[in-house]
Amino acid sequence: MRRWVFFAALLLVGLGCTLIQLFSGLTPESLARPELRAFILTELRLPRVLVALLVGSTLSVVGGAFQALFRNALATPSTVGTTAGATLGALAALILDLRGLGGVSAVTLFAFIGALLATSLVLSVASRGRARLEEVLLAGIAITLGAGALSQGLHLLADQSSLFAAAHWSLGQLPQVGYERVALLIAPVVITHGLLLSSRRGLRALGWGEERAQSLGINTRRLRLTLLLGGSLGVGACVALCGPIAFVGLLVPHLVRRALGEPTALDLGTIALSGAVFLLASDTLAHFALSEQELPVGVITAGLGAPALFLLILRPRTHQ
Amino acid sequence: MTLHLLCIQQPGRISVDELRIAQGECVVICGPNGSGKSSLLRLMAGIDRPASGQVTWQGKALHSWSTAERAAHLAWLPQRSSLSPAWTVETLVMSARYRFLESEQVSQEHARALLEQFGLGHLRGKMASNISGGELQRVLIVSLVAQQSQFLLLDEPANHLDPQHQINTYQALSKVWQAGQTVLLVSHDVRLAQLLGDPARVRLLGIKEGRCVFDLKLADPQLEQHLEQLYEVPLVPRQEPGGLSLDLSGKQQYPLSNPGGHGGSA
Numbered sequence: 001m002r003r004w005v006f007f008a009a010l011l012l013v014g015l016g017c018t019l020i021q022l023f024s025g026l027t028p029e030s031l032a033r034p035e036l037r038a039f040i041l042t043e044l045r046l047p048r049v050l051v052a053l054l055v056g057s058t059l060s061v062v063g064g065a066f067q068a069l070f071r072n073a074l075a076t077p078s079t080v081g082t083t084a085g086a087t088l089g090a091l092a093a094l095i096l097d098l099r100g101l102g103g104v105s106a107v108t109l110f111a112f113i114g115a116l117l118a119t120s121l122v123l124s125v126a127s128r129g130r131a132r133l134e135e136v137l138l139a140g141i142a143i144t145l146g147a148g149a150l151s152q153g154l155h156l157l158a159d160q161s162s163l164f165a166a167a168h169w170s171l172g173q174l175p176q177v178g179y180e181r182v183a184l185l186i187a188p189v190v191i192t193h194g195l196l197l198s199s200r201r202g203l204r205a206l207g208w209g210e211e212r213a214q215s216l217g218i219n220t221r222r223l224r225l226t227l228l229l230g231g232s233l234g235v236g237a238c239v240a241l242c243g244p245i246a247f248v249g250l251l252v253p254h255l256v257r258r259a260l261g262e263p264t265a266l267d268l269g270t271i272a273l274s275g276a277v278f279l280l281a282s283d284t285l286a287h288f289a290l291s292e293q294e295l296p297v298g299v300i301t302a303g304l305g306a307p308a309l310f311l312l313i314l315r316p317r318t319h320q
Numbered sequence: 321m322t323l324h325l326l327c328i329q330q331p332g333r334i335s336v337d338e339l340r341i342a343q344g345e346c347v348v349i350c351g352p353n354g355s356g357k358s359s360l361l362r363l364m365a366g367i368d369r370p371a372s373g374q375v376t377w378q379g380k381a382l383h384s385w386s387t388a389e390r391a392a393h394l395a396w397l398p399q400r401s402s403l404s405p406a407w408t409v410e411t412l413v414m415s416a417r418y419r420f421l422e423s424e425q426v427s428q429e430h431a432r433a434l435l436e437q438f439g440l441g442h443l444r445g446k447m448a449s450n451i452s453g454g455e456l457q458r459v460l461i462v463s464l465v466a467q468q469s470q471f472l473l474l475d476e477p478a479n480h481l482d483p484q485h486q487i488n489t490y491q492a493l494s495k496v497w498q499a500g501q502t503v504l505l506v507s508h509d510v511r512l513a514q515l516l517g518d519p520a521r522v523r524l525l526g527i528k529e530g531r532c533v534f535d536l537k538l539a540d541p542q543l544e545q546h547l548e549q550l551y552e553v554p555l556v557p558r559q560e561p562g563g564l565s566l567d568l569s570g571k572q573q574y575p576l577s578n579p580g581g582h583g584g585s586a
Contacts, residue, residue: 071404204411205418207404211367216467217391217419257406 006259006270014277017284021049024288047182051174052283052297053276054182054189055238056248060275061268062231063249064256065196068203069227070137077235077249080136080228081118081143086239087170088147088154089114094166095158103180107169108240115236118143119229126224133210133224172245172298174283185237192234195226197268203227245279245298247305252278258312321378321393321470323364328373333359334530336373343470346497347504348513348538351527352551357506358399358475360527364504365396365473391419395469399476399506401460403448409435409459410444416463434462438492454485458492465496472496474505478512490515510547513538526550 022045030036059077066075077083089110092098100106125131125139155163175181202223206213210220238245252275256267279297282304286297325339334356341347341364349357362368363375366382375382377393385393403412413431414424435441440458443451448459457477464472477493478486486509494516497503507513516522519538526534526546534546544555 068404071402201415201418204404205415207402207407207415209398209402212396212398212401213418214387215365215367215391215394215396216416217388219387 002260007273010274010277013281017277017280018049020284021045021052021280021287043178044176047177047179048174048283049280050182051177051185051241052280054185055174055242055245056252056279056282057272057276058189058192058234058238059245059249060252060278061193061196061272062235063275064253064268064271065199065203065227065231066249067253068206069224070133071207072137073254074250075137077231078144078244080122080140080232081147082115082232082235083239083244084144084147084151085118086111086115086236087244088151089117090169090240090243091151091154091166094162094169095154097162104184111240112236114147115232115239118147119232119236122232123225123228126228127221136224136228168296169243171296172243172301173294173296174242174279174286177241181241185241188233188237192230193272195230197272199223199226199230200268203268243296243298246302247309248275248279248282248301251301251305251309254309254312258315323394323471324374324376324379325364326374326376328363328370328375330356330359330363330368330371330530332530334363334370336360336530336532339525339532339535341471341502341504343502344500345502345504345523346516346521347523347525348510348516349504349506349525349527350508350510350513350547350550353508355527356530357508357527359530361396361473361475361504361506365394366390367396388419391467391469393469394471394473395464395467396473397460397464397475397477399479405447405449407448408444409440409446409448409451412448412459413463413466416466417468419467430466434466435459438462438495452485454481454488457481457485457489461489461492461496465501471502471504474503476506476508478507478509486512487515 022041026037026040030040062077063075066077066079067073069075070079072079089112090107092114093100093106093110098106098110101109121143122136122139126136155166158166202213202218205216205218206220206223208216213220235249253271255278256271256274260267260270279301282300283297285304286295286300289295289300321343323341325336327338328334328336349360351357359368363370366375366385369383377385377390382390382394404415407415410428410431413434414427417427417430420427432441432444435444438458438461440455440462443455443459448456451459461474461477464474474493478489481489490512493503493505498517503516510524513522513524522538524534524536524538524543525532526536528550533550534543536543536546548555
């Protein structure tokens with residue numbers, strides 16, 4: 001019953017936000033001209049809705065999976081340093097004025113390269129036979145700190161305009177992109193969802209701790225590498241395209257858990273769906289929060305996320 | 321099917337020349353605290369690899385079986401389980417069926433049937449973190465059985481429980497063994513071993529300072545003498561084979577033969 005209400009609410013909010021995003025601000029004149037209407041709806045607005053859904057879903061599903069993998073409610077898609085690597089790459093592209101490749105902007109390209117470099121560092125730690133998960137977590141923290149320090153250093157080389165661009169990028173914003181960029185995003189996002197969703201049972205059994213999980217028949221090393229690689233690939237692609245969008249990966253799994261009761265904590269499918277709707281709703285708000293200019297969606301997710309998390313902590317838990 | 325340990329050396333902890341455990345046995349590994357019982361069980365379960373020597377299953381080294389194959393042969397329950405706070409009793413048992421490629425629905429049916437079978441059906445919707453220690457221990461045993469492996473290895477399954485729950489736990493294990501499973505368990509409390517069943521079939525391995533100092537059936541008349549040496553505590557003479565009690569006071573008799581009436585039934 002509770003599930004049905006939850007899914008109905010998701011569906012309603014999702015549909016409502018899609019309609020608002022697609023049709024808001026359209027004047028009767030522009031609606032009357034079919035070719036203009038088609039252009040606005042399908043070329044400008046629909047890709048943006050798609051990006052919101054894909055990015056929200058990816059960040060949330062990775063957040064949920066990492067929280068289970070590290071058995072830590074504070075784990076986020078950024079925990080293993082992916083976001084810090086991407087940020088460093090994006091800053092380097094902006095400040096050193098690097099060139100893009102083909103249709104891909106320099107910021108996106110180098111952010112993705114940065115994300116992959118950070119991920120490969122973490123994987124090299126995680127793939128050692130006897131590596132414990134805490135060590136992987138520590139490696140992620142080290143990478144985040146190291147990349148942060150390099151980013152700070154880069155700032156010294158920057159001029160005013162690239163500093164502003166960098167600051168804007170780091171707030172996180174869904175870009176106005178065409179389908180070719182959406183297509184670029186789809187491949188890593190699909191891989192991420194495939195790898196993570198197919199690891200659900202192993203991830204659940206990891207709740208027993210690594211040793212018992214092994215005796216239950218789980219190749220814990222392979223599972224860990226699958227999750228880290230799968231998660232980082234999608235997150236890297238999302239951060240490269242949109243910048244670091246705060247709080248989504250941390251908040252959505254917690255929201256879903258509380259909304260449905262603890263036993264469904266590893267319902268990654270529901271987490272993915274909720275994340276998609278959450279980011280779409282946040283972006284819709286970002287669109288209309290200020291009348292003259294658009295607010296970066298990262299500001300909205302952080303603005304909603306922080307108090308929401310507080311409320312979750314303060315509200316008493318309900319057990320079945 | 322045999323689990324075979326040969327020339328095992330774990331520097332400073334374990335030194336075992338040879339040990340065979342056959343299908344259908346019930347083995348209690350006993351010994352004082354710190355004697356290496358748990359380390360031995362971890363070697364047998366394939367969790368740790370011996371520094372030298374070999375643990376083999378059906379003639380093939382344990383670590384050369386794949387994780388999935390090993391899980392089909394050997395199931396292991398550590399002394400302390402870390403549990404996900406998100407589990408109900410039912411999900412806990414379901415999660416132990418990882419090795420089966422089956423739908424959630426099938427896992428759930430198995431979990432429910434097993435919980436019913438162990439008289440724990442009423443707990444299935446409760447959060448695993450909210451049930452009592454005694455109940456949890458039996459649920460953990462159900463999770464071990466749910467894995468449907470040939471050998472079940474348990475590390476101190478009744479530690480930290482009150483006497484009533486210790487007895488319930490051992491009775492649950494007895495049921496598992498009587499149903500044809502091979503059961504290996506580590507315990508420092510040999511009195512509980514008599515709850516497992518036929519004392520002529522329950523095998524006791526005494527471990528001291530990493531070495532196997534005796535390997536006897538529970539009904540063996542020599543056992544008392546060996547136990548006294550093992551624990552360095554005097555034993556009260558038993559009335560019937562299988563009944564054992566340690567003299568804890570040093571003077572006063574402290575009989576605990578046949579608690580629950582399941583002892584020397586043979």
